[in-house]
Amino acid sequence: MATNEVLTVDVAGKDGLARIYPNGTLLSNDLADWDGLYLHYYRQSPFEMVEHSCTQHRLIVNDRTLRSPIIETFEGENQLNPVSPGTVRVLPANTRSWAYWETEHQFILLAFEPELLTRQIADTTDVNFVELLPLISPSDPLIYSIGLALKTELESGGLGGRLYVDAMTIALMAHLLRHYSVQNYLAPTVVNGLPKHLLKQVVDYIHDHLDQELTLETLATLAHMSSSYFSRLFKQSTGLSPHQYVIQCRVDRGKHLLRQGKLSIAEIADSLGFTHQSHFSHHFKRLVGHTPKAFINSQ
Template sequence: MPTEEIIKVDFAQEEACSQILPRSPLATSYHANWDGIRLDYHQQPAFETPEHSPQQHVIGISLVKQPINAERVLNGYIQHECIQYGDVTVIPANSCHKSSWELETEFLILSLEKALFARAVYDSVDLQQTDILPHFATSDPLLQQIGLALKAELESDGMGSRVYIESLATTLCLHLLKHYSVSSTKIAIHSEGLSSLKLRQAIEYINQNLEKDLGLAEISTALGVSMYHFSRLFKQSTGYSPHQYVMNCRIERAKRLLAKTEEAIDEICQQVGFQSQSHFTNVFRKLIGTTPKAYRKQVKI
């Protein structure tokens, strides 16, 4: 009998999942234009996938409501699995993979461009190349939480804040590098944080560009620092992740505009860089404890 052809799956293509799964994803970040990372949320019937080879690094995250028996073949190795909620499978780019499961199941597929991971490696360790190793289903709370955070961000507004998505992608890359790579080389740590000059430049740049959909790459490029080092060093210097700091700055500016101007709330929302008024209201309530409209009434009394 002829050997079955291995399907090459490119998650940079919109219909990538239809090559190996019977149903389309319930939600996908494909149209959100996240840089180098994609999330697909699936609910699939009992099924056996054809053998396939992803062109990106892939992390599967189980969201099953009850344990499911499954069988997985990964680079020729077969393993029978009892999949639990939160179990994670790591499938490196160009690996050969197929799987089957007995009941309807729910899961996330997180695909990561090789170039994005390579940049993290280059910026973090003294190696020319580091490869991700394949891992059968196992518990990994951090990868699970990254997946769920991306899913929540996708479902909230459909787009997500660039700086938040990139922060999660950076954390994902460094976690894969530390726990799933072929090398045990330690990640470079800079305990001193950013220099006072770089920190001041970062804060000034953020405040001067709050109306934009700021991303980590944009801020770090302005400082002449790698995105991966900037994210880690900024938090060491301020106690806040770049995403948290940007959100705080946006809300502080919004408070001033609400108190000192008569501009409409939707106009203020745009001026401080939120993509939708609902997202602005949710973040404002979370940080201040009340809505923008109620806050304006309080300070105008």
């Protein structure tokens, strides 16, 4: 295979996953019809995957702690990612991925046809398409518990029945739509962006570290995204680029400190992470309409 080609895997196809997971599956629902949802439970020896994509969406749900982090490409960027019970990887359909692990890796693979997502909201919303976000979640208790519940259902020989599987599937799709997707509507136009819990996490981090150098890479890593993808979704959520948002927060904090009158303008500039007082004054006047000194005199 040429180096610029990417292997395409179809989970529903015969032996499709064997091309990326050579050890074979410990458990799977190959003999059960779960209507577009597929579960495979793996224990893989140290292995380097070929670069590949999959025609289905995939969730890698970890139920073991891996002694060393997984090295993988995620949204085109190399990452070193620790693994523990509850760690979840969301790999959208047709997303290129590659990974290497140097110790035994045991995990649940949940794959599903993209139509399962849109089916959940087709009756209530005019949707062009649903875009699943490529994310690494350090912990998602709900996805973890659903993965374990479906694994137990298979191990029991289908004791809960198809309705139980359908209920788990609906809960999983609803959770993914709420926290891990961007939905494009026909009308009315809505604001898309980061899932609410990720946006809060990033915003809280910004406010807690205004006195430090905040880089796009740092914030994107916090959200487990590539810098370009994070920047796009952050602007959709806030109306500002990450840089513009940080400056706005620093100026707002500066107004509060100026009103208190306990610090000089130079001290405030330094406490807010500005390189020098004139840098602070420039952005303050641009956003507030007055220089810091004029703002103090107006109070």
